[in-house]
Ligand SMILES: Nc1ncnc2c1ncn2[C@@H]1O[C@H](COP(=O)(O)OP(=O)(O)OP(=O)(O)O)[C@@H](O)[C@H]1O
């Protein structure tokens with residue numbers, strides 16, 4: 001029995017490695033077609049990501065919201081839910097945080113407290129938006145994919161409206177966002193760097209909590225049951241709708257925190273695309289690790305590195321920085337594909 | 349078509365599910381396959397029909413060695429299989445179901461298909477509405493549809509895995525008639541079952557499996573005891589019927605009326621005492637399932653009162669029924685009972701009362717080992733439920749029931765179990781009755797109903813008979829009532 005387990009694990013890793021190679025090959029072909037020298041591109045991505053301490057700093061800054069989003073998504077995926085609406089949930093988190101800060105800024109509360117309230121508000125914002133998706137699904141029979149997609153658009157529209165309307169900068173609103181907050185409302189960073197250790201710790205704690213939840217608690221196991229066979233779970237006495245709603249709310253909470261860190265630790269204001277696509281990137285990470293929390297953190301780090309590494313591609317090589325997206329996307333596709341192939345071959 | 353299986357081996361981890369199986373099925377014959385739960389019957393059939401591959405061995409069709417590596421390969425070579433657990437049917441119409449899997453271009457001619465379908469089904473005396481939705485058909489009708497579909501796709505070898513569980517007596521008769529007709533037309537039929545009388549009645553030859561091996565082949569005339577001995581390695585007999593004293597009143601239905609889109613059952617009155625067993629008889633789809641689900645709190649009656657030991661449950665949600673100690677075990681194991689992908693241990697954890705926030709895995713593992721032993725489940729704590737054989741899935745489902753239960757509602761509790769296991773499961777159930785649990789169960793097997801019930805309710809077209817005393821009822825009387833005589 002154990003023998004079989006380990007051998008199937010090794011074959012699993014073999015297939016994963018093959019998938020990575022295929023994804024690299026595919027991306028290389030895309031580069032060749034677009035007339036770039038692949039070696040040069042890869043080299044650029046690597047130096048772009050690891051070339052200097054600032055770059056590593058940037059990676060960790062990008063890692064933080066990605067960790068939070070992935071952690072939340074692991075919960076919704078486990079419950080069998082496609083929380084496409086995560087982008088909107090991050091955005092709403094950012095909006096609520098900005099709102100809280102704007103309201104409290106003129107008061108003479110201590111800045112630390114204001115920042116704390118900002119996080120709380122962000123979490124609430126994300127939960128609010130995720131809760132809507134959940135309620136629409138459970139009571140309105142609206143599939144979470146459509147509900148989430150719709151609410152993503154609403155969230156974007158809301159951001160734009162706020163930036164150009166009620167919250168516009170003195171004078172004229174601009175795409176660069178709202179008026180930046182004063183320095184004392186910024187989350188403290190390491191001297192000379194952009195990274196806020198507090199935010200990063202939050203991301204790591206989030207993924208750790210999710211790992212423990214899914215691994216060793218009744219809550220996690222029930223969530224799994226709901227995701228894999230809702231009908232049977234219901235008959236076993238698990239309140240399935242409550243669990244689905246909880247998955248949405250917890251995911252919203254983490255997404256909201258991701259939005260809050262974007263405001264408090266990165267941009268210090270509300271900007272039009274504040275979620276920076278970390279929600280969708282988180283979905284890719286979650287799919288790539290096959291919904292296993294243990295692998296989520298390193299894979300998220302790798303994806304963050306790819307994102308940062310490709311930033312300078314347009315400047316140096318006149319290539320679009322979306323090349324990293326091609327690599328990330330093809331990784332997910334090939335891993336899923338190889339997983340299917342493996343299952344076909346070893347089907348018993 | 350002549351089918352030869354030669355030196356077939358199949359391992360699942362440490363389990364040798366098929367150990368050097370040699371079996372020849374001549375064309376035009378009905379071959380019976382008999383064996384206890386987990387004997388490896390389904391495994392061999394899945395190998396023949398391309399769902400899984402043998403580790404070694406050869407398959408010959410009409411003398412030619414073939415390699416069958418997928419179900420579509422199998423059907424192309426003329427081998428069609430009806431599964432033990434009917435695969436999920438999507439909510440689509442019968443015609444569309446037929447059109448799938450047939451390459452008829454982008455725009456199939458529906459009207460032509462319907463005509464051909466009706467012609468085909470009239471040969472066998474089936475009457476399925478081609479425009480009906482598949483999920484509204486009874487298990488028996490789905491089975492007929494599946495047979496027609498396989499014939500439609502050109503099957504010349506038909507494999508049926510436990511086809512008589514869950515269908516009515518008349519549907520069974522029709523099925524047997526159909527199989528005989530098909531055999532007479534030169535088809536080979538392989539019929540897998542636990543039911544001795546079915547196999548004896550229908551099959552031209554019987555192969556008996558035990559623990560992965562083919563332990564013997566028998567030709568008619570059959571001697572039942574001999575078959576039983578081959579199956580289990582010893583002779584077993586039905587347990588003497590025993591009655592348990594009933595205690596104070598427990599479960600009440602008072603003028604209950606149930607309605608759904610198919611039928612209405614009016615004015616049911618029933619009092620079930622502690623420890624009493626009530627059997628529900630009737631043709632499939634006569635309202636037994638609706639009745640059970642009403643007792644479970646899954647269907648809300650449109651009128652009447654339900655209470656348990658004086659506690660009013662009318663209109664309460666399913667959870668309230670559960671908390672009152674009413675447990676429901678559905679017939680569709682993989683759809684409603686078990687959770688694919690989760691292990692036995694995880695199932696037992698889910699079934700237990702939550703104890704703290706974190707799961708104590710050591711304790712859970714110990715409980716699981718105990719249950720596996722108690723219920724004689726062939727599997728390990730880490731086996732996923734879909735890796736268990738049909739009968740072992742049923743055992744797992746019954747092993748998951750919480751300890752003190754006031755009322756047990758069972759849909760086909762021994763479906764898919766061999767006789768020995770069925771007797772043994774009923775032993776377990778009767779033990780619970782002694783502790784005061786009442787049982788209401790459905791079964792397609794009249795013998796089972798008469799054997800284990802104290803009282804019987806017969807359902808016919810939405811009507812319910814008054815409770816009959818099982819002691820003084822005969823199979824014939826029951827059969828007549830089920831057919832609607834006397835209502
Ligand atoms: N996919 C699988 N993975 C692991 N073990 C399996 C798998 N399928 C079957 N087995 C094991 O192989 C053995 C034979 O199973 P099989 O389904 O052939 O039994 P069966 O004779 O059809 O029994 P039943 O009457 O209960 O349906 C069992 O011990 C079962 O647990």
Ligand SMILES: [Mg+2]
Pocket residue numbers: 389390391432509737738739
């Ligand atoms: Mg079987």
